Amino acid sequence: MCADTPDYRDTVFLPETDFPMRAGLPQREPDWLAHWARIGIYDRLREKAAGRTPFTLHDGPPYANGNLHIGHALNKVLKDFIVRSQQMLGHDARYVPGWDCHGLPIEWKIEEQYRAKGLNKDEVDVVAFRQECRRFAEHWIDVQREEFKRLGVTGNWADPYLTMDFHAEAVIAEEFMKFLMNGSLYQGSKPVMWSPVEKTALAEAEVEYHDHTSHTIWVRFKVVEAPNANDPLPGTIDQQFTPIKDRELGSVRANPAATARLADASVVIWTTTPWTIPQNRAVAFSPDVAYGLYIVIDNTTEGASAKAGELLLIADNLAGACQQASRATFQKVRSVSREELASMILAHPYRGLPEGKGEWDYDVPLLPGDHVTDDAGTGFVHTAPSHGDDDYQMGLKFGLPMTWNVEPDGSYRQDLPVFGGQHIILPDGKEGPANVSNIKALAGQGALLAKGRMKHSYPHSWRSKAPLIYRNTPQWFAAIDKVLDDGMGTFGDTIRRRALTSITQLVEFTPVSGRNRLHSMIEARPDWVLSRQRAWGVPLTCFVKKGAKPTDPDFLLKNAQVNARIVAAFEAEGADVWYVQGFKEKILQGIVDPSDYEQIFDVLDVWFDSGSTHAFVLRDRPDGTADGIADLYLEGTDQHRGWFHSSMLQACGTKGRAPYRGVLTHGFTLDEKGMKMSKSLGNTVAPQAVIDEYGADILRLWVAQSDYTADLRIGKEILKGVADSYRRLRNTMRFLLGNLAGFTEEERVEPAAMPELERWVLHRLAELDAEVRKGYAAYDFQGVFQKLFTFATSDLSAFYFDVRKDALYCDPPASARRRACRTVLDILFHRLTTWLAPILVFTMEDVWLSRFPGADSSVHLQDMPATPAGWLDEALAQKWQGIRQTRRAVTAALEVQRAAKVIGASLEAAPVVHVADAGVLAALKGVDFAELCITSAIVLTGDPEPAEAFRLPEVPGVGVVFEKAEGEKCARCWQILPDVGSHAHAHTCKRCNDALA
Known part of the structure; x- marks a missing residue:
């Protein structure tokens, strides 16, 4: 620009936004967590969703005994994707987080503390010991709750469910006593998986297989x-x-x-x-x-x-x-x-x-x-x-x-x-x-x-990691093939038949391979070993007659009044009361002679605890479900033999069918080389470490970009790639914000009055709306994100935004083209923020609050806006497909000239474009193709392309001959046009001169 050329920089409408280019997620995400806490986001969502069709994802309880690992993060983030997307699709999406609190791992930790102090667990009062286990679980629940919240997971964190709550313990006992009363409970002496280290029987779900060298x-x-x-x-x-x-x-x-x-x-x-x-x-x-x-x-x-x-x-x-x-x-x-x-x-x-x-x-x-x-x-x-x-x-x-x-x-x-x-x-x-x-x-x-x-695969305890043995012991079992006369025989007369019928007829599996996996496991499994020889758990609330044999009809005391007293006592004082001196006499007095019966002190398999959660969460809570059945259970593939399995058996014994309508399973987390993570190998990835370096949204985006149905790899290089995708998407949102500054409803233009380019964007949005809704409904988060990312980076950033920068920056505010573009940007804003909000919870909140600040404002209180079917225009889309293909050939030809330093910018060019297809040529002449190619001029011709023309193999029938633009460079829009300098405002083209006027 010459020294006497006026400076028109202050006259163009450059983007205005405080939305930072650098995210700073690790530092800024806690602010949004605090914002959600202030406005009570979960309760606000429940108020808003009153009367809607409920959608309930029932939380498989993690175990309360340590910091979260990357598998926990994967699991909870997937659940959050589902809950948030279902809410924004128009449901009342409820999520009550919960914890598994009883069992051997916690008991083991307390025993370790005792051994370190030189104490003997067996010499400590059992109630005092159980109280220490309870306090241990309470501590880790508080720790894990904050770690889950830091991942951006929404839910009823103020009132989660705990298997050690008094009501939960009462219901677990009540559910157990249903097995007692329907005759499926029996005591048998048979070989079970036994841990000599932990001195207890184990269920299949508590067994893992490792290589072992045997004699x-x-x-x-x-x-x-x-x-x-x-x-x-x-x-x-x-x-x-x-x-x-x-x-x-x-x-x-x-x-x-x-x-x-x-x-x-x-x-x-x-x-x-x-x-x-x-x-x-x-x-x-x-x-x-x-x-x-x-x-x-x-x-x-x-x-x-x-x-x-x-x-x-x-x-x-x-x-x-x-x-x-x-x-x-x-x-x-x-x-x-x-x-x-x-x-x-x-x-x-x-x-x-x-x-x-x-x-x-x-x-x-x-x-x-x-x-x-x-x-x-x-x-x-x-x-x-x-x-x-x-x-x-x-x-x-x-x-x-x-x-x-x-x-x-x-x-x-x-x-x-x-x-x-x-x-x-x-x-x-x-x-x-x-x-x-x-x-x-x-x-x-x-x-x-x-x-x-011989080295072979051998069963080990998943807790102590020690080898197991099969050992014959008297244990309590649930007979899964016993014919039950309980009035719940719609789907079968035994627990096994009900389970198999549920799997084939009542439950949808994601991926579908989960159906065969669970079916084959339940089809071949033996009776359920319910008893454990430990202290921290819900006891087997039953009494046996002294001197009777297990095969005698009066061996087990079956009395509804006794059962009701036990449930009432547990509701009031928790399961600890079972171990208080005199409890047997208190419960049995006046019904039977207490001296005729022995009290059982084994505790229930913790899988019975978690398998019963449908009763005290889905059935009993006001935020449960009307029929006590969840829309979805979601856990890792190992839960086909764990929670999915035990919940199925337990509910088929007490409800007559599966407690869920859908089951979704995800794979395990591996390092970048596909190796299983272990502390000894030093290849673990801690969620908190990722959050500290990148932010929780990057961890969430890693989940969204991965195929969760298979095992997922994570590591430094993978996270760098995820962060790069995030930056590109963030720039798209920043462009929207910057160019929507000051947008008002008075500017809005109806679709019918928009240029074709804007109507093409609306068509793409209508297509995407259907795909996004379908993807979220099918839990295909990878598919949803890939479609949105491709749209944002290819259709928008690399094409639409690139083309419309000139109109946004240089057209006068009242121009129809600029108003139409800003209207489309507003439409894009509302859809992209809500479509992406279930995945990038913090970033989309940042984007939303940057435009709509307010003490009560949140993108997560929005629904995905309805998209008019009238925006779909297949004929227009077909036309613009040909236009964009031709544009590819032109931009590739200009890139060759730029690389050769013949030109510095595409506006210096005025190429001649030879198009063989008459239909495509007519379409190109119907639009401002120079504007679309970001050149100052362009010549379109149907003449045969000369030998020197540039050709792009994937765009046949198009040849581009490079020519330089003629004229002077406009000091305001930088286009090179013949009329520059012939208007009132020096060194401007007609469009800019009019804008300045």
């Missing part, structure tokens, strides 16, 4: 009875087998059993739990597996424990593996039929053990079992009914005796010969001496054929 042993069970036991097998050894060198058969010929019999053979079993051998009561075979009698013909390999000439019974498909393990050579004598196997009786390998005191001098039957395969081992399965479910089922079928050799701490009973007092698992979770002692004893008995080690 493996091949053990001989001598045949003591066999069919035709006294008949020798046909021929002598020399006659039966192919002639072998004397050296190789010397030891065999020396064997006096030269005429071999089945009665001289041993059945070989294989197991990874040597400690279960003392509990063996049978050996199982499969009627569908081919078995053979094998003779050891070579045992000269170093380390071989097989005896030359001995006869072994093994599955044919596994004989090779058995040879390899025993370092010997076998040769098959003949096949053995299922009838022969079923007639055999074996000796326990410890029969005759000198120190055994006759403990194992019993016969071991060989029995057919459907669970036996020839995939691994020997084809014969050692069966200890007290230590495995398949084994237990065999015991029930064939009347095998149970054993009681293993104590709660994972040690053998003290009076067990040879092994008494030895631990299987030590108190610190490490392996005890029991396995090795058994291996040595088997070797001493000549029963050990081979041994080894």
Whole structure:
């Protein structure tokens, strides 16, 4: 600009906004939290939504025992997306957060504190101990509540639900007593997953599987009875087998059993739990597996424990593996039929053990079992009914005796010969001496054929991380296949049938794969183990008759009046009252003789607690649901065997159906390399660390940009990418704010009076409105955000805003084009802020308050505005698709000239554009295509494109010949036009001259 050129900078309408370019989220987000607290945002939303159709997402309770991890953040943010979007779509979206408060993890922490002080938990009054557990949970509830709120999660934080509230404890007991009264509760002695470290039974949901190296042993069970036991097998050894060198058969010929019999053979079993051998009561075979009698013909390999000439019974498909393990050579004598196997009786390998005191001098039957395969081992399965479910089922079928050799701490009973007092698992979770002692004893008995080690997936406690065992103990169970006559048989007459019907007919799953996952788990699961041998929980509120057997009809006291007294006592004083001296007498007095009954002090599985939440949250609270059923349960995929599962079983026992209409599951969080996070690897990402560096909105945006149905990766580089997307979106919102400064209703232009470009934007908004609503309804947050981000950055920032800057900055305020543009910007503002508010809660509040400040103002009190269907214009959209495609070719051609430094800005150009398609050419001539391409002039022609024309391969039929614009540069709008300098205002074009006038 020359020295004598007037400065018109103050005459253009540049954006005006205090909305900062830099977000400063970590510092500023707490201010919006305080704002929401001041205006009581959640209560305001409930008032506004009165009379609307409710939408209730029931919160799966996190456990109150530590700071939040990234999985918690993912879970709660997803829930918040749903609650906020459903509210803004026009529902009364209720969200009552809750906490799981009972259970072993908290009890374990208090025990640790006791041990550190040298105290013994068992010497402390149980009520005092429970009170310490309650205080521990209260502390972490307060901590976690603030951490959840810092994530921007809305909900009834002032009145959450807690499983340790007195009313909750009363309802949990009441729900348990429904199982008591409908006959599905029973006491049984069967093997359950047992934690020797924690000294309690565990449910499947409390078990996780990790790699574990186990002992493996091949053990001989001598045949003591066999069919035709006294008949020798046909021929002598020399006659039966192919002639072998004397050296190789010397030891065999020396064997006096030269005429071999089945009665001289041993059945070989294989197991990874040597400690279960003392509990063996049978050996199982499969009627569908081919078995053979094998003779050891070579045992000269170093380390071989097989005896030359001995006869072994093994599955044919596994004989090779058995040879390899025993370092010997076998040769098959003949096949053995299922009838022969079923007639055999074996000796326990410890029969005759000198120190055994006759403990194992019993016969071991060989029995057919459907669970036996020839995939691994020997084809014969050692069966200890007290230590495995398949084994237990065999015991029930064939009347095998149970054993009681293993104590709660994972040690053998003290009076067990040879092994008494030895631990299987030590108190610190490490392996005890029991396995090795058994291996040595088997070797001493000549029963050990081979041994080894194997790494495999093995059950561990999800709390102590210690290995588990199957252990036979008396426990309380809910029978899920018992036919119930409770008047709730619409969906089935057993808990299992009701659950399976609910899954297939009543519940929608997101993703749909969740249906099959939950269905298969419930279809195959055993009865529910309800009891735990701990102190911190809701007790099993039942009484048993002294001297009665579990199978006796009067074993359990079933009395509605007793049950009502228990519920009333819990409502008034909480579950602690169960442990107060004299409670039994107080409850039973006047109904039955208290001295005739024993009080049960086991506590309920905490999954029963959380599985019952539908009753004391959805059913009982005023902000619950009319039918006690939630619209949605949302948790991680592990909850198919956890909360989704236990809630289903519990409700099918007490309501007759699932307590939810929808189930949504998300994946787990991994580091950037796809590795599972662990403190030992140092690859964890703490939510607070992300918030401190980037702000909670960046963490929320990471969730929105991810496919939550699979496992999600997070790390520094990923968060940098998320932050970059955020900055681009923030700039879009800043442009809107800056160019809407001073906008009034008087400026508004009706769509019919708008230029085509504005009507095209309205068309896109109408398309997006349908897509956004559909996406939020389907919980497709990734899809919603991707569509909005693409629209904001491509359709708006890179096209519409770029084109309309000139009109916004330089047109006079009263110009129809500028007014139409500002009207569209206002429409865009209201839609983008509300569409994005469920995801970017803090940023959209910042955007909203920047335009509509006020003590009670909030974007979260708005609904997503209705979008007129009349804005849709497919013909216009088709036309503008061709215009934008041609524009792409022009801008690409100009970029080549800019890179070559022929021009500095696109306004220096006046290209000639050759368009082959007559329809597209007519459309281009119907608009100001120079304005759209941000050039000072443009020539459109249908003439064939010359050889030197620029072409863009993806835009066929368009050629661009570069020409420089002719004329002088307007000092106000910077367009180069021939008329510049011919108007009253020096160095301006006609448009700017008129604007200045």
